[in-house]
Amino acid sequence: MYVSDLGFSAVNLALSVGIFPYVLKLLQSPIDEYKHVLVGIWAKVLAFDPSTQVDVVKDRALPHFIRHLRCGLDSVDGQSHMSAEVASEQRTLAAFILSITCSGYSVGQTECINEKLHLACGALLQSLESPDDSERKEAEKNISGQFRMWLCICLGNLAKDNALVQSELWKAGIHFRLLSRLDDDIPEVRAASCYALACLIGSAVKPESNSDVASAPSMVQQQPNLPQSLATSLQPLPGSIPGVAGGTSMLMANLQSQKQGLQQTGFQPQFGGSVSGIPNTNTGSGQSLMFGNMLSSSSSTQQIQRQETKTVYEDGKRMDLDLTLAIKLAETFKDASPMVRFEAALALNRLVGKYIAAFVSFAGKGLG
Numbered sequence: 483m484y485v486s487d488l489g490f491s492a493v494n495l496a497l498s499v500g501i502f503p504y505v506l507k508l509l510q511s512p513i514d515e516y517k518h519v520l521v522g523i524w525a526k527v528l529a530f531d532p533s534t535q536v537d538v539v540k541d542r543a544l545p546h547f548i549r550h551l552r553c554g555l556d557s558v559d560g561q562s563h564m565s566a567e568v569a570s571e572q573r574t575l576a577a578f579i580l581s582i583t584c585s586g587y588s589v590g591q592t593e594c595i596n597e598k599l600h601l602a603c604g605a606l607l608q609s610l611e612s613p614d615d616s617e618r619k620e621a622e623k624n625i626s627g628q629f630r631m632w633l634c635i636c637l638g639n640l641a642k643d644n645a646l647v648q649s650e651l652w653k654a655g656i657h658f659r660l661l662s663r664l665d666d667d668i669p670e671v672r673a674a675s676c677y678a679l680a681c682l683i684g685s686a687v688k689p690e691s692n693s694d695v696a697s698a699p700s701m702v703q704q705q706p707n708l709p710q711s712l713a714t715s716l717q718p719l720p721g722s723i724p725g726v727a728g729g730t731s732m733l734m735a736n737l738q739s740q741k742q743g744l745q746q747t748g749f750q751p752q753f754g755g756s757v758s759g760i761p762n763t764n765t766g767s768g769q770s771l772m773f774g775n776m777l778s779s780s781s782s783t784q785q786i787q788r789q790e791t792k793t794v795y796e797d798g799k800r801m802d803l804d805l806t807l808a809i810k811l812a813e814t815f816k817d818a819s820p821m822v823r824f825e826a827a828l829a830l831n832r833l834v835g836k837y838i839a840a841f842v843s844f845a846g847k848g849l850g
C-alpha cells in the first residue's frame with residue numbers, strides 16, 4: 483500500500499474503494515511495528531479531506547497520535563529500528579495530524595485538552611530551553627525546525643476561538659514556551675509562534691445569539707487554520723506532506739482563504755406595536771395578553787443575559803498577561819523576516835480588536 487507515497491490521487495482512489503474503516507481499525511491495534519505507515523496514511527488523508535478530523539476524534543485515535551509525538555525519543559517496541567531521520571519525520575507528521583484535528587473543530591479541541599495534548603507539546607518545547615548546553619543541543623537535534631513549527635501551529639489551532647482551552651493553556655504556562663520560540667533560529671518557527679500567541683490572546687466575549695440557527699454547531703467543514711505568512715511562503719510540491727522532505731501539501735496553497743477578521747452577527751428579532759396575524763379585538767384579547775407576556779418575558783431575559791455577560795476588562799490578571807504578550811510581540815517588529823513581522827502584526831491586531839473599547843477611549847481622550 484503506497485497511499486502515503488503516491489499523493490492525493492492515490493488517497494482519493496483508496497478512499498473511494500472503502501479503505502477508510504480498515505485504516506481506523508489498524509490504528510487501534512496494539513502492534514506498533516506498522517504504526518509509522520498508518521501515520522503517513524493518516525497525514526495524507528487529513529491533508530486531502532480535513533473533514534475526517536471527526537473520525538479521528540470519534541474513533542478515539544487521538545492518544546495514538548499524541549504518543550507518536552515522541553516517536554524515537556522513548557524506548558518503545560517497534561520504533562527501535564527507525565533511523566533518526568525517519569523518526570523525526572514521524573514526529574512531524576503526528577504534529578501535523580493533531581493540528582488539523584483541532585483546527586476549527588471545538589469537539590476536537592476539547593478532546594485534545596482531555597488527552598493532555600498541550601502538556602505533551604509544552605514538554606517537547608520546554609526541552610529546548612534546558613540550561614545545560616549538551617541537553618539543549620540534543621533537544622535541538624531531535625526536535626527539528628519543521629517539528630517545532632508544527633508544534634506551535636498545533637497549539638495555536640488548539641486555542642483558537644475557544645476560551646476554555648485558552649484558559650487551560652494559560653494555566654499550563656504554554657505562553658512561556660511560545661514566547662521562547664520567538665528567539666528561534668528558524669523564521670518559520672518564529673512566525674508560527676506569533677500565530678499561536680495570537681490565538682492564545684483570543685478575542686472579546688461575544689453575546690450569545692438568540693437564533694437557534696446561529697447557536698447550532700456548524701456542520702460545514704472549514705479549511706484548517708494556518709499562519710497566513712506560512713500559507714503563502716511554504717509553497718507546496720504536488721502531493722507532498724508539510725514538514726516532510728519535498729515541502730508542504732496542496733492544503734497549504736488553499737489556506738490563503740482564511741476567515742480572519744470576519745465577524746459573526748446574531749439575529750435580533752424586532753417586534754413592532756402588534757404581532758402580525760393577531761387581531762386587535764376584544765375576542766383576541768386573551769391571545770394578545772399571552773403574546774404580550776411572552777414578549778415581556780423575552781425582553782427581561784435578554785436584559786438579564788446582557789447584564790450577566792462578562793467583558794474582557796473584568797479579568798485583570800488576563801489583561802496583564804495579554805499586555806505582556808503584546809510587548810513581546812511588538813519587539814518582533816525588528817525581526818529580519820517579513821513573515822514574522824506580518825504574523826506579529828496580525829497578533830497585535832487581534833489584541834486591539836479584543837480591547838477595542840479601551841483603545842477608542844484612549845484615542846478620544848488624546849484628541850480631547
